[in-house]
Amino acid sequence: MDTALLVTQIVNGLQLGILLFLVASGLTLVFGILDFVNLAHGAYYMLGAFISATLARWTGSWPLSVLLALPLVALIGVFTERVVARPLYGRSHLAQVLATFGLILVIDAVAMLVWGVEGQAVELPAWLNGRVTLPGGAELPAYRLVIIGSGLAVAAGLYAWVHHTRFGMLVRAAAANRDMAEALGVDTARLYAAVFALGAALAGLAGMLVAPLTEASLAMGLEIIIIALVVIIIGGIGSLKGAFVAALLAGLVDTLGRAWLDDLFKLAMSPEAAETAAPAVSAMSVYLLMALILALRPQGLFPPRTRGHGQ
Amino acid sequence: MSRILRTLAPWLEGLLLVLLAAAPLLTAWTSQPFWLDLATRLTILAIAAAALNLVLGIGGLVSFGHAAFLGIGAYAVGIPAWHALYGGAEWIASANGFFHFALAAGAGALFALFTGPLALRTRGVHFIMITMAFGQMVFYLLQSLETYGGDDGLTIDTRSEFPLANLDDPAQLHWLAFATLLAVLLLIWRMREAPFGLALAGARTGERRMRALGYDVTRIRLAAYVLSGALTAIAGAWLANHAAFVSPSMTDWTRSGELMFMVILGGAGRLLGPLTGAAAFVLLEEVLSSMTTYWHLPFGLLLILAALWQAGVFSKEGSST
Numbered sequence: 001m002d003t004a005l006l007v008t009q010i011v012n013g014l015q016l017g018i019l020l021f022l023v024a025s026g027l028t029l030v031f032g033i034l035d036f037v038n039l040a041h042g043a044y045y046m047l048g049a050f051i052s053a054t055l056a057r058w059t060g061s062w063p064l065s066v067l068l069a070l071p072l073v074a075l076i077g078v079f080t081e082r083v084v085a086r087p088l089y090g091r092s093h094l095a096q097v098l099a100t101f102g103l104i105l106v107i108d109a110v111a112m113l114v115w116g117v118e119g120q121a122v123e124l125p126a127w128l129n130g131r132v133t134l135p136g137g138a139e140l141p142a143y144r145l146v147i148i149g150s151g152l153a154v155a156a157g158l159y160a161w162v163h164h165t166r167f168g169m170l171v172r173a174a175a176a177n178r179d180m181a182e183a184l185g186v187d188t189a190r191l192y193a194a195v196f197a198l199g200a201a202l203a204g205l206a207g208m209l210v211a212p213l214t215e216a217s218l219a220m221g222l223e224i225i226i227i228a229l230v231v232i233i234i235g236g237i238g239s240l241k242g243a244f245v246a247a248l249l250a251g252l253v254d255t256l257g258r259a260w261l262d263d264l265f266k267l268a269m270s271p272e273a274a275e276t277a278a279p280a281v282s283a284m285s286v287y288l289l290m291a292l293i294l295a296l297r298p299q300g301l302f303p304p305r306t307r308g309h310g311q
Numbered sequence: 312m313s314r315i316l317r318t319l320a321p322w323l324e325g326l327l328l329v330l331l332a333a334a335p336l337l338t339a340w341t342s343q344p345f346w347l348d349l350a351t352r353l354t355i356l357a358i359a360a361a362a363l364n365l366v367l368g369i370g371g372l373v374s375f376g377h378a379a380f381l382g383i384g385a386y387a388v389g390i391p392a393w394h395a396l397y398g399g400a401e402w403i404a405s406a407n408g409f410f411h412f413a414l415a416a417g418a419g420a421l422f423a424l425f426t427g428p429l430a431l432r433t434r435g436v437h438f439i440m441i442t443m444a445f446g447q448m449v450f451y452l453l454q455s456l457e458t459y460g461g462d463d464g465l466t467i468d469t470r471s472e473f474p475l476a477n478l479d480d481p482a483q484l485h486w487l488a489f490a491t492l493l494a495v496l497l498l499i500w501r502m503r504e505a506p507f508g509l510a511l512a513g514a515r516t517g518e519r520r521m522r523a524l525g526y527d528v529t530r531i532r533l534a535a536y537v538l539s540g541a542l543t544a545i546a547g548a549w550l551a552n553h554a555a556f557v558s559p560s561m562t563d564w565t566r567s568g569e570l571m572f573m574v575i576l577g578g579a580g581r582l583l584g585p586l587t588g589a590a591a592f593v594l595l596e597e598v599l600s601s602m603t604t605y606w607h608l609p610f611g612l613l614l615i616l617a618a619l620w621q622a623g624v625f626s627k628e629g630s631s632t
Contacts, residue, residue, distance in 0.1 A: 037436055084615055087624045093436045094373050095622035098575060101568040102614025109608035226447045226564060229440045237437070276458075283455040287448035291429055294441065298432040 007138035017251025018151030022206035026199025032238020033175040042225030048204025049216035077200025119217040236300030257282035324583040335482035360585030362542035368580035371515030376446025382562030384547025387415035389557040408471030419544025453559040464558025
């Protein structure tokens, strides 16, 4: 097997994993801390892509559009938290699922009204559009490395923020025991809104990063949310570390599976059978990974130790 | 308001059953064949919703992946019918309706039997998400079946063949689907009073007590999940015959959400609730989509309001379930 191809596929897998992490981290924070199921989390990803695409056209600068779009998506996050999520904190998960499912339909319909059904391409500035050669001879678009780099920076920032700042400490306190945190004078309502906004912004950022590669499309939110849910299930709901490990794992399994599963299958079965079976299995690979991990560890890889939540 | 609804509901549902039974005659009389199409769709969705109600309403297991069973049942008709017409895969090629429906129920039950034990190891919200992920797994699997149209789906050129009946006749198809609905409702009605149904409901309201009484709660739930999967797959087989078309989009997770909406709207756990829910969904879809192409917008808003209402946000006492 040629190393250049291997390196390329690994980079692709990491890039997918990083994008998954950006979406899943917000989801797992909202889930772990607020005990709230937000199916509409993928909508922020889609909105991030569309808003930055529009702003990039207006301003003519993609990096500027990202800076402007981030607070906008966070604002949308705050708004949806206030209207849909907040009344449902502490209520049944079923109601949360139904309400956020409705929210998806609403956001998608609004997005269709605003942007139409066509996808929107985003053009990168020339300095991001080059190619780099990695050791081993793999030649890659530099932008893929930009995605991986910025994702890693965000992951590090998030870790530092949760574990080494006062705000992060309050968040952890509220996650462990909301009533106690409130009794000690923490304004949990504002704290929750902030976590929600942060999660929305992270998902939005993922959408902004992916838009130049794939273009912004209406379906992208619905597609990513399920894989993001799988990622947080694998990682253990509420765990940032788990989301990070599981996202990279899912990204690599998916990408490498699509690239090489048919070769692997050809070792065990006839070429024709391998040609039919491989696409089917690789399409399901992430879900099979989830099934495998759940069979071994029903709570995921890194179940966080929390108290104070029913179920 | 809710008391009026509660007294009126059984009458409305009874009326709905009568209307559905008479639908082919009524639509022939008024020469509105389109309404029969709608009535058949309603009937089939009601079968699926009733099957979901079995696990969600009675068992308290919030499955968000039931559309997968619809797809499995639909392809259990589509694939044998395709091979019967175009050759290949003799072991599965058949136009026989009994074979189609048995295959649908069997495949649905088998998928539930494989995914159920894993999903049932989890509780609450984990269960919601895992069933959702398994449902999506079926979606991607069907999408990758290039032989059977992949993403575009498969047109069914010959509907399931039964002796003495012809599914190409919309009225006969409607009556047979309606008979299936009645059989499913009858089964669930009997089951609710039977030891199995009581144990299932008991596990919802007091899992620890049921365990303490010596019931194998997980096995009871698995049995209900498998039964529900088989029944939903039968609804899927009807759906395939009705539309003469199957596609992966039948298993999209938003479909599962719609099924859940029907069960909740009709009142989770009520025997005839899924009927009301399916009727409300089909009418809403029809009315809203005729008013605006963006019918998901009002539908989504309704869904949010329904969820807030269901969680008791609007009532003072806050009767959360």
